[in-house]
């Protein structure tokens with residue numbers, strides 16, 4: 685299927701690893717011109733080079749921390765300078781704030797909100813005027829299932845994610861008349877660095893000794909009985925940004941192997 689986005693210009697935040705890296709790779713394979721961002725410059729440049737070698741596409745990298753307003757502005761300014769504008773924004777940079785209420789830490793929660801809630805919103809604020817002017821835009825927010833089904837261990841991420849779901853729906857309504865489509869993906873457990881960073885906490889939460897066991901137990905909660913692969917998340921994100929998804933806005937796709945059992 686031709687996705688109809690050859691030549692479009694995309695920012696993928698957190699494109700140096702995991703789901704963001706795979707999303708950037710698939711965009712490049714579709715002929716999209718891409719800019720990736722992240723905090724760790726060395727990791728980012730390595731990812732940029734790998735993506736360029738793998739796909740032969742046009743790829744740029746900008747070191748930018750999504751908790752810092754000035755960095756987000758620099759990232760978008762660089763996209764304007766190198767790509768001439770922005771058609772697609774993938775708000776993907778982030779991490780997970782895990783742990784139960786007893787260990788809840790206000791400062792950690794503020795970091796989570798700065799990265800995902802304010803970071804996503806500030807990036808949208810800067811790209812939306814370009815999308816509105818050209819009457820074409822795609823925004824995909826990478827959120828997470830805990831926003832729909834609260835889980836005591838995922839309390840912090842859950843609160844952030846619920847706010848992001850609200851933001852996604854609200855902006856999809858407001859931006860619809862400009863043909864700027866705003867959607868979300870809600871990953872379940874995906875095998876990325878994020879998972880590995882949280883393996884220790886999950887072992888404790890699940891009461892198991894090894895990472896393998898934690899992985900198996902966590903996966904058992906979903907219908908497919910396995911963790912997701914980054915490329916499986918990227919498949920859906922890239923589709924949502926395509927011409928083929930021109931009548932889809934305001935949805936949040938559960939990409940979790942059937943983990944969430946509710947009706948939305």
Ligand SMILES: NC(=O)c1ccc[n+]([C@@H]2O[C@H](COP(=O)([O-])OP(=O)(O)OC[C@H]3O[C@@H](n4cnc5c(N)ncnc54)[C@H](OP(=O)(O)O)[C@@H]3O)[C@@H](O)[C@H]2O)c1
Pocket residue numbers: 697698699700701702703704721722723724725727748749750751776777778779780799826827828829870871872873874875876877878879
């Ligand atoms: N994996 C899962 O099971 C899962 C589940 C639910 C939701 N998600 C969401 O999926 C998204 C992608 O995560 P992933 O699983 O692919 O993990 P990942 O490999 O750790 O990717 C996250 C990326 O975000 C970047 N990042 C983190 N904080 C940042 C900040 N303040 N400013 C700029 N960049 C930042 C990281 O790069 P630097 O460290 O270099 O900045 C990294 O490249 C995240 O938003 C995460 O919350 C993942």
